[in-house]
Amino acid sequence: QSALTQPASVSGSPGQSITISCTGTSSDVVGYNYVSWYQQHPGKAPKLMIYDVSNRPSGVSNRFSGSKSGNTASLTISGLQAEDEADYYCSSYTTSSTLVFGGGTKVTVL
């Protein structure tokens, strides 16, 4: 199974909105609404931010939102804050009953 494709880096100024893309195939992103997003700060474990494409777990800021169109899922962070600077990973269920992650995107707050 091939990793999902994410941009290596995305940056924005405080208060701006940024969007991270996650591109897959008919075997994963296209075929299922089981895309999730994780935030990882340096030296820390990942934290679930979005599940099943657009659902936010309890306690996650509503500045984080998810969507999907065709073979691309997206994570949007609105009102960018310094604390949002981290690595972000998408993942998707696949037709092989497995899970695949994206390569990760480093978000920089300018």
Added chain:
Amino acid sequence: QLQLQESGPGLVKPSETLSLTCTVSGGSISSSSYYWGWIRQPPGKGLEWIGSIYYSGSTYYNPSLKSRVTISVDTSKNQFSLKLSSVTAADTAVFYCARHPARITMVRGVIVNWYFDLWGRGTLVTVSS
């Protein structure tokens, strides 16, 4: 508050078997509401799902690792374990255990939710002679 804690040797020699255990505290691993998984992250690189297990022993594995991986569960100890055989330097990584929700349906049996809502802190395993 349920917590997960990885444990095991931090150094493994090439060609040997890496063995890790995840201890679940503050809740039961035998809950029908969860699968339990292993994920690894090589230094400076991305996440890779290794596999997942239900308390009944039902498993899912990453095809790229399946020939070398065994995941097992010990409900009496509230633990699940990972064994990765024939390791090389490329297997050096931080290994995380994590939980993903599941639900039981009358028609389809156990349905796995393919996201991890609770993670352990991770443990670094280095493969080196």
